[in-house]
Amino acid sequence: MKKRYTLEQKKWDSPATHAMPEHSCVPASFTVGNVRIAPATVLAPMAGVTDTVFRRFIKNASQFATPSPQNCHPERAQRVEGPAVAFDSTIDVELITTNQQSGCGLIMTEFTSADGLSRTRESKRKRYLTYYDDEHPISAQLFGSNPTTLADSARIVQDCGFDLVDLNLGCPAKRVVSCNGGSGLLRDLPLIERIFRTVRAAVTIPFTVKFRMGWNDAEIVCVQLARLAQECGLNAVALHARTREDGYTGQARWEYIAAVKDAVRIPVIGNGDIRTPEDAAAMVEATHCDAIMIGRGAPANPWIFRQIAQYTASKEATGVGAYDIPTDQDRYRMIRTYFQMLVDEIVQEEAAEAARAAALIASGQVVNGEQMLRAQRPRDCVGKMKQFAAWFTHGVPNGSTLRKSIFEARSGPAVLAAVESFFAARASRATDPSHASADESMGLEALGAGCD
Secondary structure, eight states: OOOOOOTTOOSOSSOOOOOOOSSOOOOSOEEETTEEESSSEEEOOOTTTOSHHHHHHHHTGGGGOOOOGGGBOHHHHHHSSSSOOOOOTTSOTTTSTTOSOSSOSBEEOOOEEHHHHHHSOGGGHHHHSOOOGGGOSEEEEEEOSOHHHHHHHHHHHHHTTOSEEEEEEOOOOHHHHTTTOGGGGGGOHHHHHHHHHHHHHHOSSOEEEEEESBSSTTOBOHHHHHHHHHHTTOSEEEEESSOTTTTTOSOOOHHHHHHHHHHOSSOEEEESOOOSHHHHHHHHHHHOOSEEEESTHHHHOTTHHHHHHHHHHHHHHHSSOOOBOOOHHHHHHHHHHHHHHHHHHHHHHHHHHHHHHHHHHHTTSOSOHHHHHHHHOOOOTHHHHHHHHHHHTTTSTTHHHHHHHHHHOOSHHHHHHHHHHHHHHHHTSOOOGGGOOGGGSOOGGGOOOSOO
């Protein structure tokens, strides 16, 4: 009997383990319309996760890892035939032709309501579509069911300078499906066709779609939908190889990604159950997809894109894929940097709001600027810190202690102080490996986020 779907169920169910594929690696690049994406890796759009801070954090996550041959992934080394091969730190990942950069090739925004975007005043749209120059190439994802509204919102996205626009046909959340958005549209292919054609006619930037296999096992429409996208002029498709009814349960069925790839000429991006570089390479080998997309694996392991690049580069150079795993200090720098980015973003938002209030007061448009500022002040970042603490502290010995300190904090600076205190205490005492906490495992199976 199929497990009942709930939005909270975002863990991996007994995830499959893939050995190092004999031939395939993630491609060096792929092209969507006129946008070249290198390497062929995509950060999936995830509600409540892929804001501008997290996107930039993932783009630059390679800076938190210190290449070291002693730090090679031990499980991978045990699985390959012949002697275990550690990652060679002399290999220049950026110069190996199979991966031309060590970060993520394409990042995507959280999904944005087309209805909300079209009704929002131009001065407030930046809140929904904020990004920075170092995020290119970047795609904005929209959801909705009205072709005209989606086309209007796609034009807004294009005018904001995004490189691509994407349509969400995959989110299984009840609140989205009840509005006939996300995966709810998979039961209405004629409406999807009208949306495809209307949006395609409205913008010149590449237009893509992310979808699931279908509503349930009795209504699998992914091949038909991919062909429809190609006929309507879309530039690429991304398939999360589960149905809406599956939610996040069970194994992603990669054979449907292969079926979609066989059915169309436009690029196909595979999504579902990629937790390691071996998983990414195995998907490419099994499906021949043009690129891979990672959702839950990114907040669980922010180094995943760097590791894929290392794996690909080392396999190209030596014939054996290898990659680093993060050290305790790598995790400290990663947690500290991400939390500081959140604090800095809040400071910038507050400064921008204060400047806007001052300008409106000076122009006579408002009388009580202080009241306006209080009404529009962004929320403190501590909530986001606590959300990410559950992911980032897995793999940190005695991480439960750090999580407890973070959850008890009441402000962003207090969270930063808790992180500093925890790692300072760890550095000041010798750690006995025999007393290592169970937190030392990556614990990826216990993690999850957003719409993968």
